[in-house]
Amino acid sequence: MFCVWLGAIALIPVFPAMAQTPSGEQAALVSPSEWQSLWSGANRAALRQALADRARHGLDHLTFLPRDIDDQPAAEAAEAYTKAAMRYADALAQGLVDPSSLHDVYTIARPMPVQAGALRDALRQNRLAQWLDGLAPADPEYRMLSQAYLEANRQTGVPTPGLALAQSIHVGDVHPQVAEIADQLADDGYLTVRPSAAPADLYTQDIADAVKALQRDYGIRADGIVGPDTLGVLTLRPGDRARTLAVALERRRWLSRTPPATRIDVNSAAAELQYYRDGQLIDRRKVIVGEPDRETPPLGSPIYRLVANPTWTVPKSIPVSRATVRAKAMHRINGYWVQPSGPDNALGLVKFDMKNDQAIYLHDTAAPELFGRSQRHLSHGCVRVSDALGFAAMLADQEGVGDTWAKAQASGTYEIVDLPREIPVRLLYHNAFVADDGTVAFRTDPYGWNDAVAVQLGFADAKSRQAKAEAIDIGP
Template identity: 50%
Template sequence: MRKSVIAGSLLVLTFTLAGCNFLAGETDKAAVATRIEQVHWNEASVRQLRKAVDSRAAHGLDRMQFVVEGQPGSAEGQEALTRSALRYAAALARGATDPAELYDIYTVRRPKPDLLRGLAGALSTGEVGDWIDGLAPKDEGYDTLSRAYLALRKQTDAPTPAIPDRDEPLKPGTADPRIPAIARQLVASDYLDRSAAQGGSYSPAMVQAVQHMQADYGIKPDGIIGSDALEILNLSDADRATTIAVAMERMRWLDRNAPPTRIDVNIAAGRLLYWRDGKIADSRKVVVGEPANETPQLGSPIYRLVANPTWTVPRSIQSKEIAGKGGDYLRRNNMAWKNGWVVQQPGPKNSLGLVKFDMKNEHQIYLHDTPAKQLFQEVQRQRSHGCVRVDDALDFAEMLARDEGVIDEWHRARATGKETFVSLPREIPVRLIYQTVGFGEDGEPVIRSDPYGWNDGVAAALSFPARQTYRLKTSGNDVGP
């Protein structure tokens, strides 16, 4: 009787811990109870668990409390140890936080490991430590972030920022020992070409880069580096460590077995990667949602190409940005009222450009072309109303059509000059993700801007202190989706 009570208690536990689905797909309670009874701890396994938890800094989780409770000598102790192990295992396998709770929209596929089965197997072979170590992402990028975090963690108590602020603002032409550090951060943020990051004086190329950055963040673009500009440029070791810990957490959210053919869009960086059979086949710039109209983090496939698309203007854009502009505006932009909606006809002025990549989601988010080609030259490419504009989208459509065996159908559709749909023989998965840490040519982490401020909530959930920073300025002058 006592044994069944403990099993029932553990059954409830497994469905409620930290909001994680430890028993993915299990519906047979009796079978679950039987599996729970097969979980047995001994002193050696407890030591392995404690060692794994004590090493959590390697995953940027050292600010969170993972207390190992219980002893193997009693049923209650077994239950407590299982609870402790599953909580830490879930943090490594799926993330210590739940993105669905941090964001209004998050539909990117996440890992769903059967942690109870894995724990039982590890306990039976005495390999709990190895099992736990294998739950986090196993790729070079994650390992690089881990090493960088551990190195920065030793220096996070430094009292001064990386680039110190001084009484006098830094003006063009001035020589200053801070110049190399400023140049490095401008290069890392894509404002300055690496070849121009030379010397110890504030050069014209650097001035132009700083002016561009100031304009993006709503600061007077005078090229003078004062406290405001330094706040954008400046990352202390503590700031870097926090950002890297957040980046590792975001990686833990992602499915370990991503489809070998897929499209990944990094919203924060404004960059698209096309993977074909497990290898990167293409990379190009994209324009994504501005801070007031953020592109959500979605997992949503492309199922067809649309040649010469029309654009039915959403009510929100119609009422806020088109209403009251009159018939002349509609005629100039090839728009007309149709059944109570403003519809833009196909053509070079169409806000969707000459191709749309239709995706399956309820949020009306998709990839498309655009006539506003100049936006791809921006460093901060968060400029749209939420959809994703693709640089040289016609070339990208050609690539997908050829790879999917519908190139002839695509050419015929283009030639009609009318809105024409070309279905793909198989859907191409798309992941819209948000990652503010990339990797430089040397393979080391490069920290970029956090245009939506979406790192803050993750950092807080991981128990890092809050930090106020400048945010990207909303442009508000683009009508397209």
């Protein structure tokens, strides 16, 4: 397996002020005269009230109903109400934006689209408000993100100290945003210890050093001075957090409401893995994911076997020097360089084979020191797992093949251990989420994937900076 994914996000032109219009095929299943009779005054009022509350879902930058709708002829007004209701229902049920239109590859399971018959039934029963309210995710994380969005919206309208370039924050400055900057740097792993004696609004050298590390990772001049570009990466400009949260809500609506109870979720934005067993989160660990321009793709793909002591076939897209060939004891097979099994192998000592046609999988690494980095978007697309051997042993034990796996791993040779059942894996991208302490946490947008979603949600294009990965190794 090669482990190189060359897909990219596709930017498409949109008109941000108006929600996208779906096909009218479903609505046509109900006759125009019936739609006209169903849109009573009460049902029209219910839809208007539901749309007035759309900020709970981060959809308040979009217009669903024309302002003059009730001045139109009855038949045209009924058609407009139907289209608006279907657009809004679809946005709640499976997201306004189709993620497959943004990515060359998107295979994560999505909810089913709304059927026109369901809208018709809700109108007949005068239950439009209840029906719409039941379409969006109802889990605690979605509710917390929703509340955070409403609060961020309120704060966006409150005047805050601006930061023109001439007013940038330097070491020794006192500024009300310093505490927020430090919190974000700590969340992203750049700031480990902050002197407890320092005032919360004092910009210290420790914070400046953390800012320099962030700036290096994002291609900003590494001077430790906080200006507009640095604030943009930290999503701390006015309106940035509301925009990020609106995208986070949309990404949650793309997901199935009933994910597999046993699964592995990799959050590529945060470079973290979560393992759920029978509906309970039982393990989480750091991962290294694809660098910008070689992003880890949004896939839903199960692990079906473990490979002990894997070899690695280097893709032709990755240049290999003569020195590397000698140092890694590589040899050619069918025109490809192949690295033999062993602790120095780029895949480490275990590979978690996944069923997909993108050559994407989880694996160990010969460079575990990279897990100590704050910015872990360093691979060629695959996912390197911290303590992968321990993770493999845990999966094998729980799936009843622990002894077989232990023998295969101890053999020192390439061996395959099939899992009795596949373990679903979702490669997600969430840079706003609920952290362990129950608060909403933010990460940077290393791939710059939020912009295309935000624009279709009615936000201005912020043209986010992507992370700038260093060429550290040739591993997958």
